[in-house]
Amino acid sequence: MVTGNFKIAMDSIKHAKWRSFFTMLGIIIGVASVVTIISIGEGVKKQVSEEIDRRGPDLITVRPGKVAETDENGRINSASIFSSLVNAPLSENDLKVVSGTSDVDYAVPVSYLSGVPKVEKTEMPRAVVFGTSGDLPKALNQKIEYGAFFDKGANKNVAVIGPRVAEELFKETVPVGASMQLRGQSFVVVGIFEEFNDISLSPEADYNTAIFIPTEAAKKLNNNQLPIQQILLRPDELSQRDEVAKNVESRLLNSHAGQHDFSVLTQDNNRSISNEILNILTSLVTAVAAVSLIVGGIGIMNVMIVSVTERTHEIGIRKAVGATNRQILAQFVIESAVISFVGGIFGIIVSLVANFVLRVSTNLVPVITLPIMGIALVVALLVGVVFGVAPALKAAQKDPIEALRRV
Amino acid sequence: MPVILLEDVNKLYGFGDATTIALDEVELSIERGEFVAIMGPSGSGKSTLLNVIGLLDRPTHGKYMLDGRHVARLRQQSRARVRRDKVGFIFQSFNLLPRMTVIENVALPLAYKGMLQTKRLKKAAAMLERVGLSEKEYFYPSQLSGGQAQRVAIARALINDPQIIIADEPTGSLDSASSRLVMELLSDIHKAGNTVLMVTHNPSLTKYASRVVFMHDGSIVADEQTKLGEIPDTLKRSMYFAPRKTVDDDLKGVSSLMNTMPDEKPAAKKVSVKKATPKKRTYKARTKKAKAKK
Numbered sequence: 001m002v003t004g005n006f007k008i009a010m011d012s013i014k015h016a017k018w019r020s021f022f023t024m025l026g027i028i029i030g031v032a033s034v035v036t037i038i039s040i041g042e043g044v045k046k047q048v049s050e051e052i053d054r055r056g057p058d059l060i061t062v063r064p065g066k067v068a069e070t071d072e073n074g075r076i077n078s079a080s081i082f083s084s085l086v087n088a089p090l091s092e093n094d095l096k097v098v099s100g101t102s103d104v105d106y107a108v109p110v111s112y113l114s115g116v117p118k119v120e121k122t123e124m125p126r127a128v129v130f131g132t133s134g135d136l137p138k139a140l141n142q143k144i145e146y147g148a149f150f151d152k153g154a155n156k157n158v159a160v161i162g163p164r165v166a167e168e169l170f171k172e173t174v175p176v177g178a179s180m181q182l183r184g185q186s187f188v189v190v191g192i193f194e195e196f197n198d199i200s201l202s203p204e205a206d207y208n209t210a211i212f213i214p215t216e217a218a219k220k221l222n223n224n225q226l227p228i229q230q231i232l233l234r235p236d237e238l239s240q241r242d243e244v245a246k247n248v249e250s251r252l253l254n255s256h257a258g259q260h261d262f263s264v265l266t267q268d269n270n271r272s273i274s275n276e277i278l279n280i281l282t283s284l285v286t287a288v289a290a291v292s293l294i295v296g297g298i299g300i301m302n303v304m305i306v307s308v309t310e311r312t313h314e315i316g317i318r319k320a321v322g323a324t325n326r327q328i329l330a331q332f333v334i335e336s337a338v339i340s341f342v343g344g345i346f347g348i349i350v351s352l353v354a355n356f357v358l359r360v361s362t363n364l365v366p367v368i369t370l371p372i373m374g375i376a377l378v379v380a381l382l383v384g385v386v387f388g389v390a391p392a393l394k395a396a397q398k399d400p401i402e403a404l405r406r407v
Numbered sequence: 408m409p410v411i412l413l414e415d416v417n418k419l420y421g422f423g424d425a426t427t428i429a430l431d432e433v434e435l436s437i438e439r440g441e442f443v444a445i446m447g448p449s450g451s452g453k454s455t456l457l458n459v460i461g462l463l464d465r466p467t468h469g470k471y472m473l474d475g476r477h478v479a480r481l482r483q484q485s486r487a488r489v490r491r492d493k494v495g496f497i498f499q500s501f502n503l504l505p506r507m508t509v510i511e512n513v514a515l516p517l518a519y520k521g522m523l524q525t526k527r528l529k530k531a532a533a534m535l536e537r538v539g540l541s542e543k544e545y546f547y548p549s550q551l552s553g554g555q556a557q558r559v560a561i562a563r564a565l566i567n568d569p570q571i572i573i574a575d576e577p578t579g580s581l582d583s584a585s586s587r588l589v590m591e592l593l594s595d596i597h598k599a600g601n602t603v604l605m606v607t608h609n610p611s612l613t614k615y616a617s618r619v620v621f622m623h624d625g626s627i628v629a630d631e632q633t634k635l636g637e638i639p640d641t642l643k644r645s646m647y648f649a650p651r652k653t654v655d656d657d658l659k660g661v662s663s664l665m666n667t668m669p670d671e672k673p674a675a676k677k678v679s680v681k682k683a684t685p686k687k688r689t690y691k692a693r694t695k696k697a698k699a700k701k
Contacts, residue, residue, distance in 0.1 A: 011506055317502045320463065321516040321563065322491020324484050400463045404502065 009335035012307070013342065023303040024343030026296025027383065031347025031376050033289040036354045039366035041282030046367055047199040048274045052267050054197070055141045058238040059267055060245050062098060062231040062252070064090050067263040067273060089227035090262060097255050098231050101247050103240045106135040107233035111226050113218055117169060117211055118181040124169045129182065129211045131218025131226060137193075139232040140207070147176040147191030155216030160191040164208040180211075183221050187213060198363050241266060293379065296343070297387035304336050304391035315395055316403025325396040332392035333385055340384025344377045408475055410570050410602050411437040411460060416469030416479075418455050418625075429455040430466065431625035437571075437604065442597040442635075444613045445606045446642070447622035453606045454575065456622070460604065461573045462490045474570045491519055495564025495572045497593075499579035501556040503548040503563075510535060510544040513562045520567070534562040538592060554585025561592060565601075572596065574605040578612065590615050594635075610642050 013020040089111070099107040113129040134152035137144060150158050159180070166175050170189075179188045196207040219226045235244040249264040256262065265273070308315070315328060323331075348368075355366045418430035429452050437443055445453050458464035459471065462478060465486075471479040478489055496502075503512045510531045517527035535541055538558040548556055557577060564572050574593065578586035586609075594615045597603045605616065613619050619639045621629040633639040 015506060313502075314504055317504060318515070318519075319487065320461075320490070320496045320498075320502070322487055322519045322567070324487040324519070326484070327487075327519055401458055404463075404498070 005331045005334040006338065008331060009338040012335060013339060019303065020339060020342075023300055023339055024296075024346060026292065026299040027340050027343030027380055028296075028347040028350060030289065030293030030296045031344045031380055032350035032354065033292060034286055034379075035348060035351035035368060035372055035376050036358075036366065037282060037285050037289055038372055039351065039355060039368040040358070040364055041278050042369065042372070043364055043366040044199060045275050045278050047197065047365060048278075049271055051197055051199060052271050052274075055139075055267070056234075057267050058234055058241050059139065060233050060235070060241065060248065061265045061270060062090065062094070062233070062248065063263045063265065064088060064229065064261065065263065066260060067265065088261070089229055090231060091228065092226050093255065094252060094262070095228060095231055097251050098233055098248055101244065101251055103236050103244050104248070105234045105236050106138065107231055108133050108135045108139045109215060109226070109228045110136070110230040110232065111215070111218060111228045113213075113222055115183045115221070117165070119169050119178070122169055122171070124165065124209075127165050127169065127209050127211055128205055129213065131215045131222075132212050133215055136212060136232075139234065142196060142207075143194045144191045145194040146174045147189070149191050149212075150214050154214040156214070157185055157187045157217050158190045158214065159187040160193065160212045161189055162193050162206075162208040162210045163195050164206075165211055166192050168209075182211070182213075185217075185221065187211075187217070293383055297340070297383040300336050300340055300384060301387040301390060304332065304388055305394065307335075308332065308391050308395040311395075312398060312403045312406045315398050316400050316406070319398075319400035320404060328398075329392045329396040332395045333388045336388025336391065337381055337384035340387075341377065341381045344380025347380065348373050348376060409436040409472075410439050410474055411435065411604075412470070412472040413460070414470040416459065416466045416471060418452075418459060418464070419467045428625050430459065433469070433625070433627055435620070435627060437602060439570075439602055440597075440600055442594075442603045442615060442617045443605070444616035444619045445604065445622060446608070446610070446613070446619060451622040452625040453622055455625075457573055457575055457604070457606055460571070461494050461496060462486045491516055492567055493570040495567065495569035497557070497560050497564050497572065497574040497577045499576040501548070501553075501560045503556060503559060505548055508545050508547055509540065509551070509559050512548065512559060513566055515563065516567045531562070531566060534566050535559070537565075538562045552585065553581045554588050557581060557585070557589045558592060561589070561596070565596065569601075571602045571604060574603065576606055576608065578607070578609065586612075610638065613642060614638050
């Protein structure tokens with residue numbers, strides 16, 4: 001009976017191709033947008049994860065504020081997107097405490113400075129300026145393509161820039177030796193980073209548009225203060241990572257008089273936090289997109305109600321030859337489920353096309369996995385069943401005599 | 408044991424002042440193998456009787472036994488099953504599903520029985536051969552003539568080996584040649600031992616029946632056994648008999664209805680166009696003529 005109903009459903013879809021298509025449209029758009037959004041989120045997660053892997057598993061990050069809540073096993077169960085915005089930055093003293101911890105190979109401060117760099121008349125407002133120390137390339141595991149990074153104790157007005165800054169501010173690939181203005185002071189470019197992996201939508205800053213200057217120079221620019229947003233450190237050995245992280249945490253806790261207004265994060269923590277934030281974002285946007293699925297379901301319901309009215313005579317015939325109410329109900333529910341499911345398949349095809357277009361035209365790398373497709377199809381099927389029940393009940397409850405009279 | 412036993416069956420529509428009595432204490436018993444023709448004017452309750460017997464409708468009061476089983480008070484679900492297994496319907500307008508092929512239409516009742524597709528198509532093919540339409544198996548109903556479509560409908564009605572075949576004016580929308588074919592087929596089916604119940608307005612079709620039942624205002628007013636091939640006496644006596652129109656009537660048109668004298672012999676031959684003086688008219692005469700016109 002089910003296969004028969006399936007065939008009837010396919011027949012009626014084929015019979016009214018355009019109407020079926022427009023009925024499906026809501027589901028197609030809904031499924032396509034949900035799948036695309038989730039796949040973008042998954043893609044970003046994957047890229048962030050790869051970047052974290054590239055920097056090495058032994059990197060430890062110290063940040064101001066409590067970035068995430070952890071349960072007793074140290075696993076992160078919620079992350080705060082805005083915590084680093086509202087917290088006071090770390091201080092130079094914190095940097096001393098961190099680098100003074102035993103078994104710490106090196107600790108690199110990263111402090112964010114305001115200021116728009118300028119070369120002659122050209123300005124680059126989207127460039128970000130960081131004060132840091134000479135170990136940064138090691139910490140980020142990133143090579144200098146031209147020139148060299150400044151030394152550890154450098155206090156001259158020198159700068160290392162990301163490749164985008166070279167292109168947009170200096171209009172040349174290798175502006176080594178050129179100078180730029182930053183808050184009234186002149187900085188000489190000594191090195192240019194290799195292209196960083198650019199991850200759109202990642203919570204991290206894009207280092208391709210960054211200008212790095214020595215901490216001493218940064219202090220001078222910033223009224224002799226150095227607000228530190230991040231300290232990157234590496235233990236001597238990978239095996240010491242957890243112990244070092246614990247030591248750093250307890251020493252910082254001491255120096256902060258027991259206030260836990262900072263976070264010591266391993267790479268695994270970073271990964272979970274970034275995933276957590278992306279999950280929040282994608283689920284918000286997905287929820288909005290899911291509304292279109294419901295609207296699509298209502299569209300199916302409308303068309304099915306019309307279809308039931310149109311096919312009253314058919315229902316009468318079927319009942320006269322012995323169809324029970326349940327069999328009529330099944331027929332129409334299956335029909336609406338098939339419409340919705342086929343819409344889901346088209347939606348996935350659309351999202352695959354969107355995926356391709358996004359990969360070609362942006363630096364997003366959306367990932368559509370089989371489970372995502374499977375879930376989308378199941379959801380489409382459910383939408384069809386749920387919104388098909390009301391019209392099907394209407395069909396099943398028709399009086400056969402009345403129905404036969406209506407032609 | 409009769410196949411159909413109706414005792415004191417009433418069917419009422421509406422309530423209060425507006426109550427319509429569609430069936431009024433109908434008593435009917437039909438034995439296996441009978442070919443019963445039901446006749447009567449419009450609104451006499453023929454269709455309601457068929458709907459009740461075919462389990463499309465429930466009587467308001469009364470007892471209905473189909474094949475030894477009480478079915479008057481069955482629930483919808485069981486009624487549909489009994490309908491599927493014991494009743495075959497043939498309609499005036501064929502009522503085939505337009506988007507299904509002929510063979511699928513014939514196999515439809517088997518599908519609701521849950522039979523596997525290969526098996527039911529095989530059975531349907533055999534049934535189509537019986538009605539002489541083997542070569543039309545994969546045609547759509549719209550590609551058939553009226554007579555062919557009705558034969559498909561007959562095949563569909565027979566596919567479940569029903570206890571009773573209900574035909575509601577099976578030749579009502581067919582020309583006389585196709586009508587003859589369809590009636591011969593029904594007659595063959597009857598002779599093969601099936602019970603057939605047919606509503607018709609055409610008195611000449613009663614010659615295929617073994618019994619003719621006349622209905623009026625929801626009651627059975629006459630019930631007569633006939634020999635096959637003969638038109639029953641009741642019918643000969645009644646108002647239903649063959650057209651009494653003459654050329655004169657045609658010339659006069661509707662007004663001839665008004666001029667018929669009740670005592671005159673059938674066919675108002677004596678009323679000529681010239682002699683147009685109106686005569687006494689009675690209700691009876693008018694009804695007679697009106698029925699004959701139909």
